[in-house]
Amino acid sequence: MLSFKFILVAYGLLLVPQSVISSPAVPRYFQRSLFSRGNISATTVETELGPQLSSGSLVFGPDSPQWSNATSRFDTLVRPDVQVVVEPASEADVSKIARSQLWTKAPFGFLVRNRGHGITTSLSAFSGIQINMNQLNGVSILPDEGTAILQGGTFARDLVPTLWDAGYVTTTGASPCVGIIGPALGGGYGRYSGLYGLVLDDILHYNVVLANGTEIGVNETSHPDLLWALKGAGHNFAIVTSVVKKIYPKEIDTWHYHSYVWTQDKLETAFETLNGFHKSDNGTTPPKMGVNYGSIIMNTSVSTTEAVLEWSFYYAGPAGEAEEILKPFNAIGAVAEDVFDASYPEVSSLTDGNCAGAPIALASVLTVEYNITAERALYELYVANVARYPELAATAYAWHEGYATAGYQAVPSDSTAFAHREENHIMFFATVVPDGSGLLDAAMTWAKDSRDIWNGGQPDRLPATYVNYAAGHDYEALDSIYGYESWRLERLRGLKAEYDPHNRFRFYVPVICGQ
Template identity: 70%
Template sequence: MVSLKSFIVANGLTLLPALVAGSPVMPRYFQGKLFSRDNLTASTVEAELGPQLSTGSLIFGPDDSEWANATSRWNTLVRPDVQLVVEPAAESDIAKIIKYCNDNSIEFLVRNRGHGITSALSNFSGVEIDVDQLLGVTIQADSETAILQAGTYGAQVIQALWDEGYVTTTGSTPCVGLMGPALGGGHARYEGLYGMVMDDILHYNLVLANGTEIGVNETSHSDLLWALKGAGHNFGVVTSIVKKIYPKETDTWHYHTYTWTQDKLEAVFEALNTFHKSDNGTTPPKMGVNYGSIIMNTSISTTEAVLEWGFNYAGPADEAEALLEPFNAIGAVTEDMGDVSYPTISGVTSDDCGSANYVIASVMTLEYNVTAERALYDHYIAKVAQYPDLATTAYLWHEGYATAGYQAIPSDSTAYPHREENHLMFFSTAVPEGSDLLDTAETWAKEAWDLWNGGQPDRQPQTYVNYAAGHDYETLDSIYGYESWRLDRLRSLKAAYDPDNRFRFFVPIVSDSA
């Protein structure tokens, strides 16, 4: 069997230097007294840092035409204080930027398309490292792996691989970066077959908080490999990864969307619970996902919400429709179906990319509690009537992925703690800019969270790290696991690899600066 080291060298990848086994990581900024740089300007940083960076790298401030795009965020309630943007043109630039920031007592934050929703991001003030130029997708000679750079994102990776006859696991929304979701797990349409986004990553090129470049895989820093798969935002900057790819097995995906009136709610959720246990206790692996919402659709009713549900199947219509027969029998008010390529079907969630002041609260469950869903519906209708300014954007979202692929992987093999969970749900609404409804929206979100968790009273609340918004009721245990050894292990690794807690702006394991 060829070792991973031999594989990396044979395929022309960078095998970054390893740390001395058993030795602590000594941050560069512990080695001498730092001096503070107040009111840094783009011209100053360009003069000092610019000559060290690759040709094509950019350094700019708020007066630059690229500023708005480089600092935009999906959730505009999350507002990091970005003072300057540095946009590296090569992976090797990232270590240089971090060392410069350390030498000048400047905080740094990596941005890849700006979809993180955790409120901890608003605690940041300093230099943003925007990886927008690092878009390399390189299929390796083995035809089983690809190198993906830090700035790659869902739609780009899906299309690039599809054009060459391959697929891989990516996030479900095309505009979202690949690396951010992967560091927290990464749910998507192919996880029933191949696992979560993180499960197919073989190797990480990583820059630590002190600017040291290392390679992380099963034979190099395997302890950190465990942590990167589920809590990776706390440990370093990923500049590129080696990821498994798979030959595409079908040219088309089948989709079928339904709109049901509220009187069908119980029938729909009962059918969903049966469906998700229909194939040896799991969702049929090729039925990649079903997304559904309780939402207002005024073309159908101005007083009652509807259930809008869409199923995506990796294969032809006849196979999919045989599985969907129970839903066809419920009787929808509208239906739509068709067969399209995977890049096309991955674009159905593209509307999720519009920015606004989103208030979100999320939960995870083993199955749907039908009684709780009816209570959520009734609560939703009461709130919509009470707060019409929130009604147009408010919805109760449900995600049901195929589970076989990612649940086959041992739970203790990665930092991600929620492999037994089958469903992700969240409440979301957009608060109009300048309105006084933020507290109202937060209360509505918490009440929805309570109702969902009330539907599983014998279980502790579970929170998917990529959907964690920073609420007080989202405990670290609910995010990183209730087994005490999980947080103990993460904190031990944190002390070794990031002792000064430089990475503390995305659902931090340790909240305060050292």
């Protein structure tokens, strides 16, 4: 049975750090618009934009039956003030929307939405018109049979089976209910990272709309400077309407899945084994062992007072190969296991259906290895808070992602804006905060305390945050996200001044022109 622990976040499009929106001296371009639903309506936008857009495009407001789906979000603590939704039916419509005189007549902006997985509560600062990419979901395999064109609204639930049935695979985020472009703009870890890299690593060409409405193609020979920025900080620079992405022949028929449930007395052994596993094969996880997901979580079928470790491994190949690699984990001694082989679309679907909206408190880190002492401290904090806050216990979990790194560590670190190719693991604490519980502050403190424990376990390294999992907290420093080498932020700011001098793309972990 699937559980809430599989929720994968991180793929929204726009973000403003909480420290920015709470500052008493807020720059004009971060201030909430003075316009309200009373003086900007779907009728107004339809009158301005409707005649310019292609057949099938939609403009609607809160009274439309499509409104709820178009404005739903993964984290309902995130509440952008969407006043009108515009849904383009063709890529050409996006530039028309961006060029509209609406943006010069009134002080409100637009929010680009793919699947609504942005997890920062600072999105609540937005007020204006949402561009919904839902209709731009076409997938076309090109005649060279090594690439495909994916439109900007394509998401994994459609792409994975489409390519599989045609005999291909490609990199995507780990959950099928998120988009392709959202993860790619900030990185894009997934089950094929060990073989083919991050989602951004096999994008060869971007068709984008700049802030002024100009349509350009971006690749190694056309705007190569912007290509660098799109690969890791892309939310700051453009709207992606489509990409040309590498695809790969399907070389295996099944993936092997093996999950374990370990009791807490096995914690030190489990993490010691995991550290050895991730240091194998000259410093990387075996490339075909695409990912292992694990959590410290309550499992009442095992214990009502002690948390357990639940861990699952995904291998791109048959059971015999996988189980040879998994022998050290088999030797730990699990109280429950689940083992099967399935096609990649079936394996991918294990994390589907977990993107429904809920109010979620979350904090995340990136690390190179697991600190066993820190993990024990994390466990003790978890158990103490489960007892203290029983209303949070059913959904609280400390999540660990361990990816095969060979594919993305083969890419030179300075060749993309993505700055975290050394790290092996992403971890986050998350819990749903029940409406009316009054436990939001407690949940947020629990999340931050978990993050502090993880960071304290690597005292010789500065804190690192995956941009797609950034939550807008004031302790998420910009250089922890885009890299501590000074040249990285300097280069991003220079490109921002060239491609978006008026900071129209200023909400998702923003690199601000002039700062």
